[in-house]
Amino acid sequence: MNLLGEPRVGVVLGSGLGAVADAVEHPVVVGYEELPGFPRPTVSGHAGRAVLGSIGGVPVAVLQGRAHLYEGGSFDAVRAPVRALRAAGASVLVLTNAAGSLRPEVGPGSLMAITDHINMQGANLLAGPNDDALGPRFPSLRDAYDPALLDALRESARELGIALAEGVYLAVGGPSFETPAEIRAFRVLGADAVGMSTVQETIIARHCGLRIAAVSVITNLAEGMTDEPLSHEQTLRAAEVGAGDLARLLLEFIPRLSAFIPDPRAGGPTDGAGTPTPGAGDATSRAGGATPGAGTPIPRAGDPTPRAGTAPPPPCSPLS
Ligand code: HPA
Numbered sequence: 001m002n003l004l005g006e007p008r009v010g011v012v013l014g015s016g017l018g019a020v021a022d023a024v025e026h027p028v029v030v031g032y033e034e035l036p037g038f039p040r041p042t043v044s045g046h047a048g049r050a051v052l053g054s055i056g057g058v059p060v061a062v063l064q065g066r067a068h069l070y071e072g073g074s075f076d077a078v079r080a081p082v083r084a085l086r087a088a089g090a091s092v093l094v095l096t097n098a099a100g101s102l103r104p105e106v107g108p109g110s111l112m113a114i115t116d117h118i119n120m121q122g123a124n125l126l127a128g129p130n131d132d133a134l135g136p137r138f139p140s141l142r143d144a145y146d147p148a149l150l151d152a153l154r155e156s157a158r159e160l161g162i163a164l165a166e167g168v169y170l171a172v173g174g175p176s177f178e179t180p181a182e183i184r185a186f187r188v189l190g191a192d193a194v195g196m197s198t199v200q201e202t203i204i205a206r207h208c209g210l211r212i213a214a215v216s217v218i219t220n221l222a223e224g225m226t227d228e229p230l231s232h233e234q235t236l237r238a239a240e241v242g243a244g245d246l247a248r249l250l251l252e253f254i255p256r257l258s259a260f261i262p263d264p265r266a267g268g269p270t271d272g273a274g275t276p277t278p279g280a281g282d283a284t285s286r287a288g289g290a291t292p293g294a295g296t297p298i299p300r301a302g303d304p305t306p307r308a309g310t311a312p313p314p315p316c317s318p319l320s
Contacts, residue, residue: 002088003035005052007061008261009254010085010210012201014066014097015232016239017217019247021062024053032065037080039067056255061085068196070175075125082204083134092149092213092257093205096246098239099169099195099216100177102187104225106218109241111249112165112193113153114145114214119199120186121173126207135207144206149213149260156252162245167192169216171199180224194222211260215249217242 005028013020021027032038032048041048047064054060063085067077085093099112106112130137150166157164170191172178178186178194186194193216202212219238223230 002084003030004050004061004084004088005059007052007059007085007088007090009055009058009060009092009094009257010082010090011060011062011094011250011254012066012081012096013062013064014195014197014217014239016098016219016236017096017243017246018047018064019243020096020250021047021051021064023247023251024051024055024060024062027051027053035081035084037076037084039065039071039073039077039081041065041067042071042073055251056258058254058258058261060254061088061090066197066201068175069121069123069173069200070196075123078125078200079204082201082210083208086205086208086210091209091211091262092260093201093210094250094254095198095201095212095214096250097169097195097198097214097216098219098235098242099193100220100222100230101193101218102183102191102222102225103165103167103193104221106165106167106192108218108220108238109245110165110218111157111162111242111245112167112169112216112218113150113157114169114193114198114216115150115166116145116168117199117202118168118170118186118189118191119203121171121199123173123200124203125200126203135209139203139207141203141206144202144212145214146211149211149257152256152260153213153215153249153253156249156256160248160252162249164215164249165192165218169198169214170194172196177230178223183222183224186222193218213253215246217246 011020030050030052032040035050049064051062063081067073154164168191170186172194174196198214205212217239219235220230
């Protein structure tokens with residue numbers, strides 16, 4: 001058996017956001033030291049363990065702790081957990097993080113669904129030889145943050161009465177926080193929130209056909225927007241405030257994902273209406289456009305026929 005069990009949904013928890021792991025039913029805890037290639041977290045607020053079990057009947061693997069580029073370790077420590085989830089059978093990845101807000105009205109404690117990203121980390125962890133068995137050389141990142149999953153997030157938030165902002169997450173390399181001038185520049189670029197994680201995981205996940213939903217917990221207004229200088233301790237304190245709402249949101253959202261999980265007999269992910277959807281590497285194109293992958297229009301329940309030409313995502317090789 002795979003060391004991660006047989007999850008259908010992977011969840012990566014950001015700094016100080018461990019509360020979701022407490023809600024896993026019938027939990028089995030596996031330390032990252034037992035999982036080949038997984039990081040040894042060096043940052044407080046990141047536990048370094050996987051909690052396997054289910055949430056609302058959906059088999060999950062909740063990863064508490066992730067590698068960041070600023071830790072200076074192997075890039076594999078970022079890639080391995082994502083690919084291990086895919087290899088273990090996950091088709092959806094839920095990414096969470098702590099982030100600074102560039103919008104004064106979205107303050108500490110708020111939640112923001114990520115609709116797109118800007119990678120300012122100066123790296124792309126798909127660089128190097130491509131493993132064609134995992135995914136294509138040039139994966140599309142159009143609709144990297146899955147529109148249908150975003151709808152389900154919105155519905156979950158509405159159901160709970162939780163305000164859910166939406167916006168573009170810009171990733172910096174860190175570990176220093178940004179300068180006020182950088183924040184002004186990032187605002188011009190179209191960023192709504194800034195952080196030091198998530199985008200590489202999204203790239204690796206889309207490459208191997210995982211569908212992504214991502215939520216930032218806003219821990220601070222970005223540098224230069226308030227009088228208080230930023231610190232990691234302040235980030236962790238504020239994360240605690242948002243973590244409660246994040247846990248409630250994900251506990252409502254994850255059970256809804258059963259509608260998106262592929263029927264094992266069909267052999268590929270579905271779109272929420274039970275229809276198989278393509279992975280990033282598929283050769284199908286959206287109607288009226290040339291971009292393959294998660295951006296393909298998604299039929300709703302009740303649509304008469306599934307799209308023609310869809311195929312399951314490329315397989316990921318087992319964790320080695
Ligand atoms: N900048 C970068 N990363 C962060 C921030 C920030 O303001 N807040 C939490 N993570």
